[in-house]
Amino acid sequence: MAFAFALTQTLFSLLLLLPIYSTVAQTNGAITLGASLSATDNSSWFSPSGDFAFGFRQLSNTDLFLLSIWCAKIPDKTIVWYANETLAPRGSQVNLTADNGLVLTSPQGQQLWNSSSLNVASGVMNDTGNFVLKDSNSNEVLWSSFNNPTDTILPTQTMENEGSLFSRQSETNFSKGRFQVRFLDGNLVLNTINLPSTYANNPPYYIGDNNNSSPGIQLALNESGYMYIVRENKQRFVLGEGVVNSETDYYYRATLDFDGVFTLYSHPKTSIGSWTVVWSVPENICTDIFLENGGIGACGFNSICTLKDSRPTCKCPPGYSLIDPNDQYSSCKADFIQGCEEDKLSSTKDIYSVEELTYTDWPTSDYLRLEPFTEVDCRNSCLQDCTCAVAIFTENKTCWKKKLPLSNGRFDGKFSGKSFIKVRKSTISIPGSYFPNPNNTPDREKKNQDGLIIPGSVLLGFSVFVNFILIGAFCYGFFFIYQKKRNKINRGSSVLDINLHCFTYKELQDATNGFMEELGKGAFGIVYKGAIQMGSNIPVAVKKLYNFAQDSDKEFKAELNIIGKTHHKNLVRLIGFCEEGQQRLLVYEFLSNGTLADFLFGDVRPNWKQRIQIAFGIARGLLYLHEECSTQIIHCDIKPQNILLDKYYEARISDFGLAKLLMMGQSHTNTAIRGTKGYVAPEWFRNMPVTAKVDVYSFGVMLLEIICCRRSVDMASGREETAILTDWAYDCFREGTLDALVEHDMEALEDREELERFVMIAIWCIQEDPSLRPTMRKAMQMLEGVVDVPVPPSPSPFTTTTSL
Known part of the structure; x- marks a missing residue:
């Protein structure tokens, strides 16, 4: 009886579960x-x-x-x-x-x-x-x-x-x-x-x-x-x-x-x-897709298409950058304003230079053919022509002048001509604005000059005594203005050599609503969100530095001059400053997408291509600081919290120069993580000379964080072997277990060769011996695949190998 009851119960249960099983175990499609x-x-x-x-x-x-x-x-x-x-x-x-x-x-x-x-x-x-x-x-x-x-x-x-x-x-x-x-x-x-x-x-x-x-x-x-x-x-x-x-x-x-x-x-x-x-x-595809009648080619406008492993890669020529930094196949835009009216605003005629590109051609976009012509004449003709963007000189002594937008750009090893692309010299700037002022027309200027005739005639008609009184008043007024200007310069002497706005403390207090909204804080100060009126309402980030000794003023102003002269798309722009009494404040552009730390270490893993583009942006910014700006700047505090992201998720380095300024005398006691390998290069602990290689080390650590989407030190995981990212990354590389390093990120593993290359570059950058680390220029070339990346040794100083 009990057996019959159990059998009935079992059959009843199976009948109840049958609809569920039939839904899950779909077999006929x-x-x-x-x-x-x-x-x-x-x-x-x-x-x-x-x-x-x-x-x-x-x-x-x-x-x-x-x-x-x-x-x-x-x-x-x-x-x-x-x-x-x-x-x-x-x-x-x-x-x-x-x-x-x-x-x-x-x-x-x-x-x-x-x-x-x-x-x-x-x-x-x-x-x-x-x-x-x-x-x-x-x-x-x-x-x-x-x-x-x-x-x-x-x-x-x-x-x-x-x-x-x-x-x-x-x-x-x-x-x-x-x-x-x-x-x-x-x-x-x-x-x-x-x-x-x-x-x-x-x-x-x-x-x-x-x-x-x-x-x-x-x-x-x-x-x-x-x-x-x-x-x-x-x-x-x-x-x-x-x-x-x-x-x-x-x-x-x-x-x-x-x-x-x-x-x-x-x-x-x-x-x-x-x-x-x-x-x-x-x-x-770079050369086979050829559009005679306009339209976009394999790459965007003003771009250069290069074939790599049967696939096209697109890069902007010198002086140009991507319109969409997240899409390398998008069109490029000039990083300067070029045009006949804009060129007239410059006080010098020698505002352009030409970059020579080999094996590079834009076969369309011609507007003028000059023949016969010499190479020198072709270069000069484009330099002197406000409508010319590129000149192509071919072996048959023909000069093809081209205007924007350039299309069908390609790198072609069979092309024997020379390309001359025109770029604005970085040291030349147009006073006031690159854009012409619609009110500053020749008629307006003539009217102003005509207006001077009347008071001039009146002055000549006055008696000598009246003229003397007027001249005296003029001199007094000039002296008063001069003294006021001199006092202002003394109050903010840094503005002598840089194009930065000198704010009063009251102005920045009002701009931040009494320093109400805090964006973050670091070793040097607290950052507040604000908005200033400079023609329009501009959102800004105001960093209020902690008080420091008066004898630091000279160094502060010297560094401010250097920072104010930097201009690069991968650096956060410094708008102005304030120095009143003990108050030191810096005003930066506000970037809407926060820090790289928030981006990398959130709940959702960012996509691989976006992370790689961010790494490229940081490398470009550091290369500029180390080699391309007028005075070398060693950042000394490269970490995800100091990398900001703009609305296109383009990386911008912030706080450059100030880490060296404020921390130089106490670097050995203010490390990110005492006794472990954090972002700080080992030479900080060994009284060795600090060079640009300290930034290379920090970049290597951060590159591993970008690859893995995890912090460089993670003690909370409870796994000792993976706690220090730099050590674990080398172990995974040596053992061939990169899948575990990226936590089986399928996007990263789709191009395993690229992933392995990036890990190798990071390991070279974190070598404890500074002489083994690449420069940022070489690191950039390795990232781009221009030079081969040799197999890196262990970052341990006990390993000897050939220097890069």
């Missing part, structure tokens, strides 16, 4: 009407084999999700389709409906996207990676992801005439990019497009065979990884190279990557391995 997924959990609709999944994928460092299809069994979960560029906030839902098919709605019920399908009976997630919606009557396919591709084609997927793929804007930005692949008139063609429109620039890059009399009617990728064009006569024209891998053991995909290269990839179906390039086109 079928989706019924009314089914839904939410952008809050990890639920997905899987294909029968589990190879592909349909659902929401959360984007890195955001609370946004992408409705997409991805490869479910490989570690990086590669996305192969997504619902256009529609981003869904957390809590959004996708529902399968009869009237509209797939419907994506926001948490508020607003429709974000739908598949626009009528009379839908069911959906199916196939093992091919194709999600289809079927008709309620004939079981006909009404809509499929294969017929609405984004940037990828999968095996068994075909593309008919006029079909197209669009690239993403970047690896992590799924907005429509500027590259397009179309199957057009029997050929595969690659274009750039003029966003935000869909206008395709001509001529396109052709991938096909125009010599065959039978036109192509379809593009296909088969399960063995062969991509080919099917012709009317049933013949096939195979694109790219053959594939020797077994179709049962590998995944394949053909993707128009965000950098414009159309690539066929393979990936072993085991979880071990990564996507490998089978073939890609074009061979050299």
Whole structure:
């Protein structure tokens, strides 16, 4: 009896659990009407084999999700389709409906996207990676992801005439990019497009065979990884190279990557391995994408495209910087104002110099051809022409003058000409403003000069006595103004040599509302948020320094002169200062995205590319301080708390120079972490000469923090072997366990070669022997991949090796 009762209970329990098991253990890929997924959990609709999944994928460092299809069994979960560029906030839902098919709605019920399908009976997630919606009557396919591709084609997927793929804007930005692949008139063609429109620039890059009399009617990728064009006569024209891998053991995909290269990839179906390039086109996108009639090329305007490992890299020429610092493929802007009217404002004619670039060409943007011409005349002609930005001199004694914006810039080893790019000399500045004052016109000046005639005539008409009285009053007034000016200069003598504003203490007290809102504090003072009126309401950060001895005034003013003359996009700009009695205050520009420490050590790990761009920015700023400004500045306090981020997350070094000023006499007692390797270089403890290499050491520590998104010292983890980041990083490098070092950050591990290079650079920078550390210039070259990075030794001073 007891056995029967137990059996009944067991069967009853199984019946209750059956609906749950049937939902989880979906095996046929079928989706019924009314089914839904939410952008809050990890639920997905899987294909029968589990190879592909349909659902929401959360984007890195955001609370946004992408409705997409991805490869479910490989570690990086590669996305192969997504619902256009529609981003869904957390809590959004996708529902399968009869009237509209797939419907994506926001948490508020607003429709974000739908598949626009009528009379839908069911959906199916196939093992091919194709999600289809079927008709309620004939079981006909009404809509499929294969017929609405984004940037990828999968095996068994075909593309008919006029079909197209669009690239993403970047690896992590799924907005429509500027590259397009179309199957057009029997050929595969690659274009750039003029966003935000869909206008395709001509001529396109052709991938096909125009010599065959039978036109192509379809593009296909088969399960063995062969991509080919099917012709009317049933013949096939195979694109790219053959594939020797077994179709049962590998995944394949053909993707128009965000950098414009159309690539066929393979990936072993085991979880071990990564996507490998089978073939890609074009061979050299920098030179093969050539636009005769304007439009953007492989890189943005005013940029230079260089091929590296079959992929394009884009860099700005000297004197130019990225419009969007987070996107190396964006256009570049001049870091100076150039124009005929602007040049007139300069008091000197010699305001430009030219930088010579080898193997660099901008084949379009010509406005004038000079022939025959000499190289010297070509340079000088551009220097003296206010509309000329670049001059190209070729072997046939032709000078091509080009104007902004420059397009199709490329590094080409076969180019034998010379490029001369015009940049403004850093020591020359236009008085007042780079922009002409609309009120300061010639007519206005003439009117002012004419106005002097009347009082002059009156003076001449007065008696000698009256003139004497007027001259005396004038002299007295001049003397009064001179004395007032002299007193002001004595009160703030630092303003003699620098273009900084001297504030009164009362002005800064009012600007900060009585020093009410504290932004942070450090070893030298407290920083307050404020706003000052300088033509407009400008947000500022006011640092109120702690009191220090009067004999420091001379050094303070000398350092202030040096800092005031620095100007670099990776340095926080010093706007002004105050020195009244014992009060010492510094006024900096306010940067909205806080410190690098807040950015790195928060709850959400920032994406890899953004972190690397920040590292580049810090390196550029330190290189400027060490080698490129008029007087070498050793920062002496490089750490994440002293790196600020602007609205574009561009890194800006703050507090430069002041650490040396205030801490020089007591550095051996004011280290960041006593007895461990923190940000402070070992020579501070050993009475060794302090050089720029102390900043290199601190940069190396911080580079490891950027790579790993963790603090240099973490005693709270409870793991002694990982507590000191510099020691652990070398151990991981030596043992080949970088996965553990970055906590299996898939974005960082996607380019393991780059990750390893950055770790090696950091280890070189933290060598305890200063002579082994690279200079910031060499560190910058290693970061950029311009020079090779040798295998670093142990940072321990007991290891001897060849100096860099």
